Amino acid sequence: MTHTYQHLTQSTDDNNIAWLILDVKGEAANVIGPELIEEMNTAISEISAQNPKGMIISSGKASGFIAGADVKKFEGITNSASDRELALSFIHMGQKLCQKIEDLPFPTLAMVKGFCMGGGLEIALSCDYIVTDDAPSTKLSLPEIQLGIHPGFGGTVRSIRRMGVLQAMPIMLTGRNLLPRQAKKIGLTDYCVPLRQLKSTAVQTILHKPAKKQAPKLAKLLETSPMRKLVAMQMRKQVASKAKQEHYPAPYALINIWEMHGSQSNEMYEAEAQSVATLVSTDTAQNLVRVFFLQNRLKALSNKGRDKKLFTPKHVHVIGGGVMGGDIAAWCAMQGLRVTIQDMNTEALGRVVGRANSGFKRRFRKDKVRIMQAQDNLIPDLHGHGIGKADVIIEAIFENLEAKQAIFKDVEQKAKKTAIIATNTSSIPLHEIAEVMKNPERLVGLHFFNPVFKMPLLEVVQTPDQTDPEIVKLAQSFGAHINKLPLPVRSSPGFLINRILMPYILEGVTLHQEGVPATIIDKAAVDYGMPMGPLELADTVGLDICLHVGKILANTVGVTLPTTLDKEVEQGRLGKKSGQGFYTWKKDKKVKPDKKQWAGDRHNIQSRLIKKLLAESKKCLEENIVEDADLLDAGVIFGTGFAPFRGGPMHALLEAKDSL
Numbered sequence: 001m002t003h004t005y006q007h008l009t010q011s012t013d014d015n016n017i018a019w020l021i022l023d024v025k026g027e028a029a030n031v032i033g034p035e036l037i038e039e040m041n042t043a044i045s046e047i048s049a050q051n052p053k054g055m056i057i058s059s060g061k062a063s064g065f066i067a068g069a070d071v072k073k074f075e076g077i078t079n080s081a082s083d084r085e086l087a088l089s090f091i092h093m094g095q096k097l098c099q100k101i102e103d104l105p106f107p108t109l110a111m112v113k114g115f116c117m118g119g120g121l122e123i124a125l126s127c128d129y130i131v132t133d134d135a136p137s138t139k140l141s142l143p144e145i146q147l148g149i150h151p152g153f154g155g156t157v158r159s160i161r162r163m164g165v166l167q168a169m170p171i172m173l174t175g176r177n178l179l180p181r182q183a184k185k186i187g188l189t190d191y192c193v194p195l196r197q198l199k200s201t202a203v204q205t206i207l208h209k210p211a212k213k214q215a216p217k218l219a220k221l222l223e224t225s226p227m228r229k230l231v232a233m234q235m236r237k238q239v240a241s242k243a244k245q246e247h248y249p250a251p252y253a254l255i256n257i258w259e260m261h262g263s264q265s266n267e268m269y270e271a272e273a274q275s276v277a278t279l280v281s282t283d284t285a286q287n288l289v290r291v292f293f294l295q296n297r298l299k300a301l302s303n304k305g306r307d308k309k310l311f312t313p314k315h316v317h318v319i320g321g322g323v324m325g326g327d328i329a330a331w332c333a334m335q336g337l338r339v340t341i342q343d344m345n346t347e348a349l350g351r352v353v354g355r356a357n358s359g360f361k362r363r364f365r366k367d368k369v370r371i372m373q374a375q376d377n378l379i380p381d382l383h384g385h386g387i388g389k390a391d392v393i394i395e396a397i398f399e400n401l402e403a404k405q406a407i408f409k410d411v412e413q414k415a416k417k418t419a420i421i422a423t424n425t426s427s428i429p430l431h432e433i434a435e436v437m438k439n440p441e442r443l444v445g446l447h448f449f450n451p452v453f454k455m456p457l458l459e460v461v462q463t464p465d466q467t468d469p470e471i472v473k474l475a476q477s478f479g480a481h482i483n484k485l486p487l488p489v490r491s492s493p494g495f496l497i498n499r500i501l502m503p504y505i506l507e508g509v510t511l512h513q514e515g516v517p518a519t520i521i522d523k524a525a526v527d528y529g530m531p532m533g534p535l536e537l538a539d540t541v542g543l544d545i546c547l548h549v550g551k552i553l554a555n556t557v558g559v560t561l562p563t564t565l566d567k568e569v570e571q572g573r574l575g576k577k578s579g580q581g582f583y584t585w586k587k588d589k590k591v592k593p594d595k596k597q598w599a600g601d602r603h604n605i606q607s608r609l610i611k612k613l614l615a616e617s618k619k620c621l622e623e624n625i626v627e628d629a630d631l632l633d634a635g636v637i638f639g640t641g642f643a644p645f646r647g648g649p650m651h652a653l654l655e656a657k658d659s660l
């Protein structure tokens, strides 16, 4: 018997097992909203009345099991009593549904393939068993913390009961994705099997009812009140080293509710609900929700070319195997593309392969098959045989106009007619490079950020009235293929990110010149929420590069250069790479500087630094470097790590008014 609802189908198989197949109407992925919860409630009541052997929840979507609660529901929630009531009622609905599943008298199982995130994993956790396939596309997580809240459908309690606090808390505190094997190993799931065995394993589990997963005995010891105090203290310390409570209250709230109630007490459910209802209206949560939608906007932009199936890149050719080219090539190889990497220097090619191998090992840990696949994808190509075969050609040789022009003259003749021809230049205007090309409209900028493995943003650079818009679309689509967030920007000195960062860095140098210690300057920026202070950033980028870009921006867009930077570079103090800059560096690590006393106004330091960054953002918007304020905010957050809890510079500018 089959009963079809709007968002799910319920049926019973030959073994008298009930199947609940979720397929939310009008959405590419299953997202949980009140309607789905209501239908699941009704369907489960119906199933319960039939007294089946068991119930399996699975998904009808190719994208995965459940992507989580509908984030749109969190948007615009204020701290008014009525908004709190609204938030609480949704949370309670989810909690009741999960309780209903847990209370069913027959075995229940979540059969997971693809994404199983947030509220989706909470629903899975309320089942007796969780079974997944073993593909790397299957990912499990409780990522609520990234939205400024924590799990609210009972997930804080059930994850700890199932795995123990030492396994469950880090998952909730970081929100990181777990691959199927990792999830099985830490006791989150029961079985991880090849896709072809997924269904039969689910059925056999229901029929044989093996013992249910429970936290190890030691974990139960940690649930006693004195132990909870100790463990919570330790966790708070770890969290504090990464996030300040005033900026990110959610991890602290999560630790607090566990410390107060412990997962063995049912009171933790209500504490969880109240806590999420409070957190969701904070500025932090509202800004992080904004960041979530900004990220989706970038992804949607980049999917345009993909949807039309216009472009499926298979082969990338990179010219220049230095810091950037080498890492761009390794990154693309890791994304499953065939990559030829060209450099005129064989030693450079050797270094690319060596660095790529360590990158693959770090990224894929013990997955030998994936490491080998990535290694096989990366092919050193001294003579550039790959140019004529590649779908995307990326030039990343040193920053010199004539050398780049010579490359593109040659590339244009050899490349396939359909290939994307791109440069990774960070400061040369595209139209100058394209001057030597027969078809200058073919040249597009693909500006990656250093380190390529860590930075999610990719600036897709175009010259208005020159670059072919169709090629820009394809380049954006390429960004999506290699799992970067492509941001369309106009070719202009420094593009968007360097243009905005440089005044912030240079203001740091000016303050230092005025006698403020480097540690005080950097701390002021970090206290605002920047991932790194301007002087540590200058040392990391290299003072020579800062000077070079600073000069270009001084000559073109009026940035002011501090007078001391020239001298630092002249004397060989280049930052991290030379061992000495504003800090001393040993083996790429900053030597802890002596604490310096300084009696000045720290708020003024912070204000001066951030004002520069915000003012340059405003100018970029006025000059149409990006299309609108939201794209600017998205770019700066994903390109610089700008305090995500502030929602981006343009948003911060609106909020800050005169308070900076």
Ligand code: NAI
Pocket (backbone or CB within 6 Å): 319, 320, 321, 322, 323, 324, 325, 342, 343, 344, 345, 348, 396, 397, 398, 399, 400, 403, 407, 424, 425, 426, 427, 447, 448, 449, 450
């Ligand atoms: P690099 O100096 O580390 O590497 C350049 C490589 O190109 C060297 O291995 C060199 O042997 C090779 N090369 C030079 N001429 C060549 C030719 N004609 N044919 C083949 N290979 C050739 O440079 P890096 O830092 O990797 O920068 C490369 C490009 O990326 C530059 O345009 C730079 O502006 C841009 N960029 C650099 C960033 C950084 O943080 N280093 C960040 C973003 C972009």
